[in-house]
Structures are given as structure tokens and as C-alpha cells.
Amino acid sequence: MLEVKRKNLDRREWYDDSQRTFECKYIKEESFEGGAGLITFTGLAEPEMVDSPKGKL
Incomplete structure (x- = not known):
């Protein structure tokens, strides 16, 4: 059976301790x-570094 993955466009699983606003707009x-979303983080407890092909971000 094919498993359906569900994801939230507002990325609720990211940064539970942060303050953020989310806006979504449908574009045709x-x-x-499809839908395009903008997440604006207004407060993080601490910076989070992630690896990317260009180095740490």
C-alpha cells in the first residue's frame, strides 16, 4: 500500500520555541x-546552523 506523506506548509515542526508569522497565497x-508560503521568524531562542553545499548557514 502506498503511504501518503502529509506536510504542513507553515512548517509547524520547525522551531517550536520561536515566534513566527506565516502567509500563504495561491498563484495561478x-x-x-499552486500555493506559495512565506515564514517570517521574529524570535528564536538561539541560532541554528545547518549544513549546505556552500557551508554552514
């Missing part, structure tokens, strides 16, 4: 159709 254009 010739080159793209």
Missing part, C-alpha cells in the same frame, strides 16, 4: 500553479 499563472 502560465508557468506556475
Whole structure:
């Protein structure tokens, strides 16, 4: 049986201790159709570093 993965666009699982705002807009254009979201973090308990191909971010 195929397992369906469910994800939240507002990334609730990220930074439980932070303050953030989330905005979502539906876009329908010739080159793209779907939802786009913007997460703005206004307070984090501490910076979090992640590895990327260009180094630590």
C-alpha cells in the first residue's frame, strides 16, 4: 500500500520555541500553479546552523 506523506506548509515542526508569522497565497499563472508560503521568524531562542553545499548557514 502506498503511504501518503502529509506536510504542513507553515512548517509547524520547525522551531517550536520561536515566534513566527506565516502567509500563504495561491498563484495561478502560465508557468506556475499552486500555493506559495512565506515564514517570517521574529524570535528564536538561539541560532541554528545547518549544513549546505556552500557551508554552514
